[in-house]
Amino acid sequence: MSSLPFTLKDPALFNNEAYCHGEWIGAKSGKRFSVEDPGSGQCFTSCPDLGEEDVDAVVRSSQKAFEEYRLLNPRTRAELLLKWHHLIRESRDDIATILTYETGKPLSEAFGEIDYATGFTWWFAGEAERIRGDISTPSAPGRRVLVIKQPIGVCAALVPWNFPIAMILRKVGAALAAGCTMIAKPSPETPLTTLTLAYLAEKAGFPKGVFNVMTTSNENTPSLSEAICKHPLVQKVSFTGSTRVGSIIASHCAVGLKKVTFELGGNCPFIIFDDANQDLALAQLTSLKWRHAGQACVTANRIYVQEGIYEKFLTKLVEHAKTIKLGHGSMESVTMGPLTTQRGVDKAKSQVKDALQRGAKIAHKCQVPSDSELRNGYFFGPTILRDMDSSMLVTQEESFAPIAGLYKFKTEAEAVKLANDTDMGLASYVFTRDVNRSWRMMEQLEAGMIGLNTGSSSAAESPFGGMKMSGYGKESGKDVAIAEYLISKTITMTVESASL
Known part of the structure; x- marks a missing residue:
């Protein structure tokens, strides 16, 4: 603990071993992988590099736990979830610190x-106590x-x-409420907060094996994930990530006809009409676009501004960008941290270079800190x-970086077409004061979530999920999310008439 670049109020919250059946475990191979601080590029700990040979024991632990946990009273499951909830809230400061050092996001965003x-x-x-069946009288007499x-069984x-915290709690919360057990495979970049959870x-009292965590390196992630998906005891897989990898996961799960939920690529449009409240649109856009340095699936990837306000809105956006303080996420004054990976930086540079070669112009660019501690x-x-068009990579791909590309449009029909x-359809955002236009846009935009005069389209009580190549299935929301972890059994019975 003394070598860590941070201190915790409760050191027990920091764990860097994999977790199975209530025990902290290593990989059978004995190998480990490094965890880096994106703000400095320095490795500060390591975790077990589990491989496909480690999968069976973890899955069997989850299956053993499922056989008992599935029978637990829904009220008891609810009480365990609430206890877990309160323990997480009580450890908020320490968890935020760990989160900042493994993702790079500023502390304020970590708390958020x-x-x-x-x-x-x-x-x-x-939701644990709201699971209901049904009874009906069919057309056939008697x-x-x-x-x-x-509950469907062992889930991954x-x-x-x-x-990493939001994705775990959104998936694991639903599974445990339903009576399933869960194996989490966090990203190699951010295993530590999952282990803390x-x-x-x-500590909250969940039985051993109900929630297991497998850590692994980028090198072993494909084979480990495939082994989990194809294991005969795994009944359901929930994946959040790129469309490309989602297609691979789908093929693995098809082998055993596993139930799947996919939340994949975004490429979300943000449309601002001439009649919009520009200050509201600016506030919502900047909150959405710059959060975690643009590394969010629901971020505004393509910003369409109607020609009548294009120049004025661009000026406002540039002025706001000038107030951003770039630096290490642990510094209180910082409002934007680093990207989480070097490959993210390389992709962002490539997209900007491509846009400039195709006619775009830089309206603003914040300089990278030159401090010796941040140089790496x-x-x-x-x-x-500015002056973006459909030929550019930023238009066609998710940026996952703080790149705000502005496009000009003339008519509502053109905005819808653009x-x-x-091929993605996760979220879309529209800003207008015209209620009729709001309804038309809501119905015509091809996205699983629509933000009307808001850049916030996600909450525990509303269904989260996309359409087209952005995936299928829903997470969070009433009934639909927990249904992803349930099976329905239909029982038909004969009722004989009473003898007179």
């Missing part, structure tokens, strides 16, 4: 993620039909590095590009 994420533990604690809902969560789940960090300054000109 924890507050957002614990909305799921609170919500699913309530019969009754019952439908009962039961394959989660990304950008919001596992420690607190044990994965920094990319917030960059605003917004829908992507």
Whole structure:
């Protein structure tokens, strides 16, 4: 602990071993991988590099736990979730510190993620007791039909590095509320907060094996994930990540006909009409676009501004960008941290270079810090590009970086066409004061989530998920999210007439 670049109020919250059946374990191979601080580029700890040979024992632990946990009273499951929720809230300061050092995001955003994420533990604690079956009288005489809902079994969560706490609690919260057990495979960049959550789940009283965590390197991630997906005892897989990897996961799960939930690529349009409240649009855009240095699936990837306000709005956006303080996330004055990986920086540079070669112009670019302590960090300054068009990589791909590309449009029909000109459909945002236009846009935009005069489209009580190549299935929300972890059994029975 003395070698860590931070101190914790409760050192027990820091764990760097994998977790199975209530025990901290290493890899059978004995190998480990390094965890880096994106703000400095320095390795500060390591975790076990589990391989496919480690999968069977972990899955069998989860299956053993499932056989008992599935029978637990829903009220008891709810109480365990609430206890876990309160322990996470009590450890908020320490968890935020760990989160900042493994993701790079500023402390203020780390606290924001924890507050957002614990909305799921609170919500699913309530959902545990709302699972209901059904009973009906069919057309055939003398019969009754019952439908009962039961937990599907051992589940797996394959989660990304950008919001590691939120992704875990959104998936695991639903599974545990339903009566399933869960194996989490965090990203190699951000395993530590997941291990902290596992420690607190044990402290909350969840039985051994209900929540297991497998850590692994980028090198072993493909084979380990495949082994989890194809294991015969795993019944459900929830994956958040890129569309490309989602397609691979889908093929693995098809082998055993596993139930799957996918939240994949975004490429989300943000449309601002001439009649919009520009100050509101600016506030929502900047909160959405710059959060975690643009590394969010629901971020504004393509910003369409109607021609009548294009120049005025661009000026306002540039002025706001000038107030951003770039630096290490642990510094209180910092409002934007580094990207989480070097490959993210390389991709961002490539996208900007491509846009400039195709006619875009830089309206603003924040300089990367030159401090000796930050020189090796994965920094990319917030960059605003003007005169964008559909030929550019930024238009066609998720940036996952603080690149704000502005496009000009004339008519509503043109805005709809441009917004829908992507194979993804996670979220779309529209700013207008015209209620009729709001309804038309809501119905015509091809996205699973629509933000009308807001840049916030996610909460525990509302369904989260996309369409087209952005995936299928829903996370969070009433009924739909927990249904992803349930099976329905139909029982048909004969009721004989009473003898006279």
